[in-house]
Amino acid sequence: MSRVALVTGAAGGQGRAIVQRLRADGFAVAACDINHAELIAAGPADDEVLAVGLDVTSPSGWATAVEATVQRFGSLTALVNNAGTLHRAAIADETVEGFEKAWRVNCFGAFLGIQATLEQLRAADGAAIVNTCSTGAIRPFPQHSAYGSSKWALRGLTQTVAAELGPAGIRVNAVFPGPIATPMLDERTQERLAATAMTGRLGRPGEIADAVAFLVSDAASFITGSELVVDGGQCLQIR
Template sequence: MPRFTDETVIITGAAGALGTSMARRFAAEGARVVVGARRREQVADLLAELGPDAAFARLDVTSEQDWDAAVATAEAAFGPVSVLVNNAARAIVGTTLSVTLEEFREVIDTNLVGTFLGIRAVVPSMRRRRGGSIVNINSTAGIGAAAGLAAYGTSKWGVRGLTRIAAKELGRENIRVNGVHPGIIETPLAYDPATGELNVGVADQPLPRLADVDEISNLVLFAASDEAGYATGSEFVADGGYLLGPVPTPTP
């Protein structure tokens, strides 16, 4: 039996490669998916593909009003929210000294404030159905020290803390909150837009490749599902072994 039959799922950042992959995977598992993006045209093909079990929500994750409207859209179309995936993200390359204050705030607002607002917005809906699951898409930058990604890394450490706090606060209401920490995924966020080069190399990690978006989607669906029903405040890492450190070069 599909794991999410008739459940209502909101996915932010659904226009991106990972968001699109997750929307397809949740729909394949029986969910009714609310596709969150800044503009409908960004997800028009996805909405057409998913058909009547998908709805669009115009969602700037930094806006409380947009969040309230997105939850209202979900409830009107499909009923109370079962699952929220906080996936929208912004990455700007820059060190602590080189990143501008404006850039730092932009990243924090999207990645951390957006996640905070999403949790606050969906909890009343989840309470109405007596439970739910929130999955925050984090990063290895939220566990290690991502030099050169000062704003992004800081935002993801904040999301890590927020995930644990919310899990502790909401667990007695049968609302689970977990984090998924991907390594470098084959998406535009992995590359420096100015140079086209990878922000972080993968050649010396144990699995020397980028992650496929569907590999990460599979982990997100597990964390959101009843199969992970005893996990809350947990960190699911899929990073190709990056956090283990580089594989030593063999000695001749």
């Protein structure tokens, strides 16, 4: 069976790097993002990459994306729930809308993706799910109540689904990026984080893609329920 991955949040940053790395490893890839125009603009001219517009909070959108993937490539063997949103606000200033959006994108979207792809993954050999979590689900960051709590929830979802789907041969793991140089972090924030980083720099999107590629590969065939932290030592620093 050919290897086929569906990657969300694929228009830029980590998601785009993941798509490129999985293609280099021989996967056909459904590159999904809510911004379909950016997907088309960023995507390589490659018949083995399918650009799919997807709002990860939409059940019908997920059904359409999975159907398009299977129609194009014949199967689906890996799911990478990479879509996410970073939202900052002091708890006193947080809004219902802001809090709910963070949860819907960062955790609910992954839940919908797992449900939508489950039939295909059950039928695949070596099926794998990777969720993009965050060091914000390991240690608390002030003024990140919506983002942090949604990523803690995604961490729990990863663990419970790993326990449930292990007997079906579906591995479920998570990567925990630290500060990565992507548009999600504005320039001032990137400079501040780099100045205090143990390694003296931010991570690169390709370094997260490397971690994801490992977790969906046969080299990780005995790994499930794992939490792979890729943070340049951020969690070792107490500040």
